[in-house]
Amino acid sequence: MERSRFDSIFREVDAGQVRGAVVQALRSGVEAAGQSFAFGAPRTDGHTYGNDLWRFVWYDMADVLKKLPGGAAVRRPRGSFLVDLRAAVLYPFRYGADRAADVTNYRMVESQFRRELLVDANTAEHLFWPEVVLVPYAANPGAGLVRAYVGGARIDEDDRLDWQWLEELDLGDLRGPVRRTDGDDLPVVPPFARRPEPELELTLTDDAPEGLGG
Numbered sequence: 060m061e062r063s064r065f066d067s068i069f070r071e072v073d074a075g076q077v078r079g080a081v082v083q084a085l086r087s088g089v090e091a092a093g094q095s096f097a098f099g100a101p102r103t104d105g106h107t108y109g110n111d112l113w114r115f116v117w118y119d120m121a122d123v124l125k126k127l128p129g130g131a132a133v134r135r136p137r138g139s140f141l142v143d144l145r146a147a148v149l150y151p152f153r154y155g156a157d158r159a160a161d162v163t164n165y166r167m168v169e170s171q172f173r174r175e176l177l178v179d180a181n182t183a184e185h186l187f188w189p190e191v192v193l194v195p196y197a198a199n200p201g202a203g204l205v206r207a208y209v210g211g212a213r214i215d216e217d218d219r220l221d222w223q224w225l226e227e228l229d230l231g232d233l234r235g236p237v238r239r240t241d242g243d244d245l246p247v248v249p250p251f252a253r254r255p256e257p258e259l260e261l262t263l264t265d266d267a268p269e270g271l272g273g
Contacts, residue, residue, distance in 0.1 A: 064224040065209050068147050068190055072129060077144070082207065082228055084123040085151065085196050088116030089204040096200040108200055109153070116151055116196075124149070136187060137172045148187070150176070151194035158205050162195050162225070166218045177214040193220075204230060 066074045092111040096103045117140045124131040124142050134141040134148065141148040154165040167173055176191060196207040210225035 063226055064211065065192070065226055068192065069144070071146060072127070072144075076127060077124075078209070078228060080123050080127055081120070081149070081151075081194060081209065082230055084119040085116060085194070085198075085207055086204050086230070087123070088112070088119035089196070089198045091115040091119070092198075093200045093203055112153055112198065120149065120151060120194075134187075139172050141187075143188075147190035147192045149192050149194055151196065153198055154195040155197040155206075156199040157197060157202070160197050160206075162197075162206075162208055163220075163222060165195065165220055167214060167220065169218050174214055177212060177220075206230070 062070070063074075065078070068074075069077050089112065092108060092115045095111045095115075096108045099107065120142050121131065121133045124144065125133075127144075129145070132143040134143050141150055152167075154160060154162045176187060191211065193210050193212055194207065195210070196204060198204045207228045207230060208225055209228060210222055212220040212222045212225075215221055
């Protein structure tokens, strides 16, 4: 059976286990960002959702992958965030909001760190690691994680990614709990203020302070 590029990179470990951990981390991070978005509504917007995605996905990537045999380390070069599995570093980012988004046409936000991380190996020495595995994913507050990939790319002068290899990840059964957003036919969770008020039974003892209990 022909090995994929991902299998070759992680040939010393169980590449399938790494794939599963990546999907698990993406799903839990995206779910947490969606819960935060719903909790803050109507004060949340795409900007706050994007910030939460960045924080929560990174946190869960580190938390889940460090439990793999051999572990993983978090690297923070120049204020960014990478998960180091020794054979490669992982760099996740959201490339779109739905399945229709085309990862092959994604233009990264300009960043000197990204340019240095994804230099052309044929023309410049790599700044940090010889192998960088990008983890682009598509997600939105209503549907959660809808698509994810692993791949290797260089960045061109227009901040577009020139993919050397790209593999779509199997996200498994995505029919999990979902959140409500405007226009989505999703289950609605009653707000706290609309839930039934609990019945409390209060009694006074003979030792109650004078003046209480009438």
